[in-house]
Amino acid sequence: MVRRRAFGSRFGAVLLAWVALSGNASAQDQGEILGAEDEPAEGDLLTFHGFVSQGFLWSTANNYLAQTDRGSFEFFEAALNLSRPFTNRLRMAAQLFTRDLGPLGDYRIAFDWAFLDYRHDDWLGLRAGRYKIPFGLYNEFSDYDPGRLQILLPQSIYPITFREFLLAATGAELYGYLLLGSAGALEYHLYGGTIFIEPREIGVPLESRLDVPYTLGGRVLWETPAEGLTLGASLLGVRLDANIELAGTPVGIRVPAVLWVASAEYVRHRLVVAAEYSRWQLDLQSTDETVVPSALTVSERFYLLSAYRISDLLQAGLYYSGLFPDVSDRSGRESYQHDLAATVRFDLTPNWLLKIEGHFLRGTAALSPALNDGIPRSDLTMNWGLLLAKTTVFF
């Protein structure tokens, strides 16, 4: 595991070194080598971008993501990326990312993504390396604050604590964009590879061994003839193998999982309306039923959101998100979490924003007993509120 993660880091480092060594070639030099048609356009050469975010969380009851019931500033994110075209078809891109979110992250710096991208034509491209997983409408953008209105995307489908599982994979991704004439256009992705997971990022003991033998999936988005309306479907298959020690007993766990989501988004001028419905099937298989019982669970997740750009300086939005961790048992506060959220975003300057977001939640299904003094979810406060504020500087 350590060896494989080290390989991932080295891959990103090699890409960066390659870019640094070749970064002094001008567009004109490249044009002479590659021919005018292959020459990257002016302004498309080496580009750097980055952001730094600091947030604050406070909850009326229950600790969520951090020690929020007394207010927490443990909500920090930063990234620095670069993109470098070598020809009009081939380019590389990489991003370093760090975060601190309650017990997660702890300011460790890692490659968020790093890949080579060959776009043969609009209908066929290939990315190789560590790439963002195309799942649902917003998964690729879920850890980039300035690219969206909400501080927290609907947590039923984009849980911020699942970032290690859902955000990026290492392997290869085929993608394309196909015009369908009067029927609109189709965007598609097909990918396979593995996921490197840091044990402490998902709250298991550091000495645990975690492996993801495979992750396979795809996404199709159909830009319908109705202007602004996109429909989509995503499928993700992944298996997690873990060897952990609980109460002094070593246990082997295997969790094949299948996740799918159906998506709809309508974008018209200043309005965005989106809805997604998803089910995740987890088949937990254990070597010791007395310590970790095997179980097959299917969770249900959905949301409806709307965002409106009132002016260049101000956006506002609402969403309702629902989560049922086990569709066969919907009784009790621990078996659901309804989340009604409202956000305002102020773009104070072209490179500085401030967001404020309020959540009214019913249910405790997504709460962590570990953050709540070991109190079981069934005993945590059923109706609670969460207030978030976040500011981001970006370039």
Place this chain on the structure above:
Amino acid sequence: MGRREILRTWWHTGRRRLPAALVVLALLSVATGALASDGSYQVIVHPENDLRTVDRTFLSRAFLKRTTRWPDGRLIRPVDLPADSATRRRFSEDALGRPVSAVRSYWQQLIFSGRGVPPPQLSDDRAVINYVLRHPGAIGYVSAQAEVGNAVVLTVR
């Protein structure tokens, strides 16, 4: 009224009012979205480009780099004016169907997921015209009053 009761009340009333709030937002969008092309910008291409007419869907796909090739296979090289340019604002609302700030968000999403970079942004009409004349696959937009020289002005449908 206790904190929990306030939350419970907000939860119940808020949940009932959500559909109405969404409808209000939708109506606001339709009201502000009814912009039409008023001839306040010109879309220009290189003289070697055979195209004389484009539709807004093509313009949108080209400037958002969804489509990257002209019908003859040549690379499309879109170029933008600055974000605070009045011409860009009109072009963005009319041709791309969204305000400049929304287009910026679109590009930021692609930049920070590694999926693309925005078109180069040039300072004024003259710089855009020079860029278009230097690159056979280029497409740009300038103000209605700009003298475009040898560049070809496209009719936007």
